Amino acid sequence: MHRLRFHGRGGQGARVASKVLGTAAFLDGYYAQDFPLYGAERRGAPVAASTRISEEPIMERGVIPAPDIVIVMDETLLQDPLTNPVSGLKQGGIVLINTAHSPTEAKAEYKITAQVITLDITKIGLDMLGMPILSTLAGGVAARIVGLSEDSLTDAVKKVLSEITTDRRLLAKNVAAALYCFNAITPIETKIEIEIETSDTIEKKSSKVISLPFEPAEVSSPAINATGNTPLRMTGNWRVFRPAWNYDSCTRCMICVARCPDGCILVNEDGFPYTDYDNCKGCLICVEECPTNSLGKVREVHAKKVIGK
Numbered sequence: 001m002h003r004l005r006f007h008g009r010g011g012q013g014a015r016v017a018s019k020v021l022g023t024a025a026f027l028d029g030y031y032a033q034d035f036p037l038y039g040a041e042r043r044g045a046p047v048a049a050s051t052r053i054s055e056e057p058i059m060e061r062g063v064i065p066a067p068d069i070v071i072v073m074d075e076t077l078l079q080d081p082l083t084n085p086v087s088g089l090k091q092g093g094i095v096l097i098n099t100a101h102s103p104t105e106a107k108a109e110y111k112i113t114a115q116v117i118t119l120d121i122t123k124i125g126l127d128m129l130g131m132p133i134l135s136t137l138a139g140g141v142a143a144r145i146v147g148l149s150e151d152s153l154t155d156a157v158k159k160v161l162s163e164i165t166t167d168r169r170l171l172a173k174n175v176a177a178a179l180y181c182f183n184a185i186t187p188i189e190t191k192i193e194i195e196i197e198t199s200d201t202i203e204k205k206s207s208k209v210i211s212l213p214f215e216p217a218e219v220s221s222p223a224i225n226a227t228g229n230t231p232l233r234m235t236g237n238w239r240v241f242r243p244a245w246n247y248d249s250c251t252r253c254m255i256c257v258a259r260c261p262d263g264c265i266l267v268n269e270d271g272f273p274y275t276d277y278d279n280c281k282g283c284l285i286c287v288e289e290c291p292t293n294s295l296g297k298v299r300e301v302h303a304k305k306v307i308g309k
């Protein structure tokens with residue numbers, strides 16, 4: 001069985017990526033499960049989703065604590081100790097990282113000892129879709145890693161996206177982007193240790209009872225350890241893009257200050273607004289709302305440090 005975990009940020013499409021993969025696997029004749037694990041449902045917040053794929057009926061349920069493949073849709077998550085996307089990765093497993101780094105650079109940067117594949121999926125999404133929504137693209141690379149067919153990936157993207165949008169041009173672009181990602185990587189072999197069958201495991205396999213162990217809170221739910229800890233969380237870690245200022249055209253109208261949902265646009269001594277980047281989550285509402293286009297966006301690559309700075 002393949003057990004995959006997708007890690008992304010709210011709005012990037014981790015849930016849909018796992019669904020595209022599960023649907024493609026089903027169309028290729030496998031048994032499949034796909035499901036998300038939501039925490040705080042906010043744009044930019046860490047989100048995880050899982051897919052199981054097997055030639056046999058799948059009796060496991062619940063989150064995947066020990067995946068053999070991890071898809072990291074936002075590399076800033078690798079610097080977030082509360083997310084830790086590679087936790088539980090099996091010996092010999094694979095990590096696909098959405099980054100402009102080479103695999104060697106990424107392994108060194110993020111201190112990963114597992115096998116690493118890299119692809120700048122965000123750039124592909126921006127080039128081919130015009131937006132950093134990466135669901136079908138991440139589904140495409142995952143489909144390639146587990147060895148599914150192009151035809152099933154194509155049909156899965158069409159099926160899953162047609163439940164979300166009626167925009168045929170967007171759907172066609174997503175099919176093209178998913179296939180581009182599918183063909184952009186060279187899969188490497190998973191070297192997962194084969195479980196040795198013992199009388200105990202054979203007995204468990206033949207059991208009709210589905211075991212649903214109670215997961216500890218840090219696995220089964222978001223961790224809220226103390227009251228009043230929002231400032232410590234520093235949601236600047238969530239950004240995919242950061243707002244960038246051009247004061248030449250800024251009229252100091254303060255619309256951006258009023259519109260920021262997190263209250264993290266401050267005003268300097270000269271009356272110009274500026275961003276508290278420790279807490280700006282990168283929603284870009286300020287960019288949309290500025291009447292003089294004095295705010296642009298710059299792609300974020302490295303996350304700010306979070307708790308324990």
Ligand code: SF4
Nearest residue numbers: 260280281283284286
């Ligand atoms: S409105 Fe602008 S400053 Fe406020 S959180 Fe969103 S991107 Fe950051």
Ligand code: SF4
Nearest residue numbers: 250251253254256290
């Ligand atoms: S909305 Fe635009 S023009 Fe108004 S204060 Fe903000 S950056 Fe300046």
